[in-house]
Amino acid sequence: MKAIRGAITLLLGSALLTACGSDDGGGTDGAGKTLDVLIGANTIYPEQQRKWFDDVSAKFKEQTGATVRFETFATPNDELTRIQTSVLSGQGPDVYALGTTFTPTAYSTKAFVELTAEDWTKLGGRDKFLPSTLGISGPDEQHEVGVPFTSRPFVMAYNKELLAKAGYDKPADSWDGLRDQAKKLTAGDVHGLAVAYADSFDPWKFIWAMSLQAGNPLVSDGKARLDDPTTAAAYRTYLGWLATDKVVDPAAVGWKNAQAIAAFGQGKAAFLPMVSATSKVTLDKSSVAGKYAYAIMPTIPPGATSLPSGGEGATSILSGDNLVVASYSKNKDLALSFVKMLTDVDSQRTYYQTFGELPTNATFAKELQADPALAAMVESSSKAVGTPFTGAWSQIQLALVNVVVQSVPGLSSGTVDDAKLNGLIKEAQSTAQGALDKAK
Amino acid sequence: MLAPGGLLLVLVVGVPLVVAGQISLLDLDQYTFRQWLDAPFVGLDNYVEAVRDSALPHAIWVSAAYAFLVTLITLPVGLAAALAAHDRFAGRGLVRSVLLIPYVLPAFVVGTVWRIILQPDGVADSAVGRLGLDAGLWLNGPRSFWALVIVQAWTAWPLLYLLALAGLQTVDPEVHEAAAIDGAGWWVKLRRLIFPYLRGPIALGLVITFLHSVNNFTLPFVLFGVPSPRDVEVLPVLTYVESFQNFQFGLSAAMAVFSLAVVAVPIVAYLRAVRLT
Structure with missing residues (x-):
């Protein structure tokens, strides 16, 4: 041997x-x-x-x-x-x-x-x-x-012209507020939000941020907490933008991050959350050049009007x-x-x-x-806040995205099926806990 | 004379196979990676986990079902193309080359192009919409399975065409003459005289198409990405995810051993059939 x-x-x-x-x-x-x-x-x-x-x-x-x-x-x-x-x-x-x-x-x-x-x-x-x-x-x-070398925090781009037309001077600081603004900004083929539902990484960053803001870091003391109600609320918000709020282009179920940036660049969306400064290169060559600005993403979790006690106002993963x-x-x-x-x-x-x-x-x-x-x-x-420091994080990340991938086919029905979502979350929780249990 | 080839075979096939078998018995993951083959021995635990706690049984079912359908589709298409391109006509060389295009394109290119065609609001949706049918999701949900079957069949049929064409070239010209003298119709001629010549090459083509489909990683990976939608969670992608995203090398090796069993079935059937004839 x-x-x-x-x-x-x-x-x-x-x-x-x-x-x-x-x-x-x-x-x-x-x-x-x-x-x-x-x-x-x-x-x-x-x-x-x-x-x-x-x-x-x-x-x-x-x-x-x-x-x-x-x-x-x-x-x-x-x-x-x-x-x-x-x-x-x-x-x-x-x-x-x-x-x-x-x-x-x-x-x-x-x-x-x-x-x-x-x-x-x-x-x-x-x-x-x-x-x-x-x-x-x-x-x-x-x-x-790890010695920190560069920082690429996630922010949100917004179309200044579209916001001004709707009477907003800046994006909301809560996810609920952002959804309401996005609803008002959705008209014709312009949608409030550009979100890449088919991206292999973006979805978990949303779920993690909203959960953490509600006080749930997803992993604490070696225990997975994906089955916490805060995480289900995060999924409902994220999937609801497309299914029930209808503030996202239905084609976004097939978008990767670059396609969301492209849609925003064509002036087809008012907000483009979850992008880093590198999006500037593309956007400055697009039709919204000079008409957009960056802001931090909301830090108040879904269902709240202020940061709840225990919640952490994370603007981005530590990227x-x-x-x-x-x-x-x-x-x-x-x-x-x-x-x-x-x-x-x-x-x-x-x-x-x-x-x-x-x-x-x-x-x-x-x-x-x-x-x-x-x-x-x-x-x-x-x-920005660091994601949980565990060797199992890659698996947890994948489990979080998997919930979104398997939920996508149901979104066209116009609802977020709670029973199905809870089933998928339960599965993700068990995968995450299984991965954490194997940590040595 | 056999020594260099035999040595190469041991190095390229034998050693990795033995190592994969050994890894499948170890608790090899990101934590024990540095210990390599000294990682804790866990016996058949990985196999048990693969069958009981992972998506493996579902993935075997998806892989086998889709590969079977692809093989079924490529048979008539490849055969018809071979018969059409067999007879002499102006521009036959060009037609024969064009027919090979889907087969020679790299899987990555095929996947990327079809991904663009099948994405929401893409070419496929507008074509389906023009027929008055409901445009929907092709790259996720139940239709994704059929998308995989269609695209894989599109890229796989020329192999069957190629082998059938080669088979047709072996048909003795006297057979054609004899059939003409006896006044046999085209179907009788095809069924009784030509097919017996094609049985060998077609059987080989079917086995290879099935194996290619079961083992195809690039196409489903590029078309659907990871995590895979459940309807297209095929074996190679699942094995890849366990290794390179989840770092469960032991579990993944056990899955690879299972896939070996899946591909062994048609190989054994083929070898038996060849021996019988």
Whole structure:
């Protein structure tokens, strides 16, 4: 069996990994060393990203003498495959940029360096970061693996012209208020809301936010709480927009996030909730360019007019990228210097100016606060809350979306079938609890 | 002489099969991933969980039913196309090539194009609407099953056409002459003289079409995404989700072993049939 295992590791290692961590000792004197970094390919700014790689590499070489070799992954699945093969073979990139919601799963593999107080000092101290961005770095302060790199909070775009015509100066701060505004804004082929019901990720973010605002974080103390009435209310609200309130285009049952953005861009919707700043690139080229603005999404849960006691006014999931250092890396100190460089003010400024992604560095974030165009994003970033830190989160996420997917065929009847919805939620609760029970 | 091929077979088929079998007996997930084959041994627990607590039985049913229907549809279509393209006529080469297009398109492209056609308010809906029928959901709900059957049949029938055409080329010209002399009608000629030549290639075509359909991951994944609507929750997508979204590698390996059993049925039937003839 050992021989087979050796053969497999060898096969995986040689066939799937193009980069291997160099085999030399630690220390920040990196002359002659190479640091491998895996980061998501930026499909909106591919040219700029290539230039950024070169610039960062040159800067790091100047600081430490070491070369940085960037590799990119195209999709989250691609990323996962790379992590899996690297974890298994014990060789691969030294530093990974991971999506925030994937960080708990990555943590559960125990394949990444848990940052000690000394490590944080090497990174420039925990105080260097916006406190809210540290919310999904680890299960607690003593066991953190993720260093916040960029912040991509979710906000809502709204069509200023349509709102002004209907007599509104800004979007409501409660989900019920938003629904009422959306009803008034729905006329002809223009709908109040653009929502991507067929997206693989968007639906759970709505359900999570509305539940949390009502005081239910979905997971607490290892127990799943999807069967809580707050979650059912969230589903009824979310599905009701289409089925009973009729404030969403019926075709939205087949929309992915990009199609919702496109509909809003054509002026066919007044509100576009659950988008990040990256939607700006598309919208500025669309027919609503100059006629739209961003605001935070409602923070008052369905059925309420103010935040209930125990409720958390989350504006968004804590979204963005964390940097993690692989525990198999032979260049840990060099990796930490690299992460420090990327999270320093200068690098964060360049990154923001190049890609439009918000900083996690507190000093630079403060500078941006003054910019009115960014007000909504900055506010959302500071009020974003991390999703439950459990290795089972991927499964729970999928179970949450599954409820929406299986509910969609029934929506055309014009009602949200309570019995069916409760059945699906019960199933999701059991899946979620099953996944949590397997946590080790 | 057999050594290089045999070695390759062991490496490419044998080793992964043994490892998959072993993983299916382990509690291998995101928490134990680093231990790899040293993950806790759980015996047949994954198999029990797959049958009792997962969507596996439903997925086997959906996969087998849809693959069977696809195979059934491709038979007359492929055969008719082969008969039509067999006789000599001007532009036959071009027609033969055009008929292969659905088969040679990458599954990803087929899925993306059909997704656009079948989406709400898409081409399919307006076509159905023009016939006075109710336009509805194709990519979720009960109709999604038929959408999968139609699209998979659309991309799969040229294989049968190709094999039947190859079979037709083996028919001895004297057989045609003899039939003409005896005054046999086209149906009798087809039924009594031509079909016996085609039995082998068509049986092979049917088995391959069934297996391709059961194993097709890309098409349902691109058409419907994950989580799958229940009506199109097929085996490969379920196995993929367990591995790469839920990180239940042990459970997923057990599911893969079950799918091996599903695909083994037609293979065994085919091998028996071949031996009998």
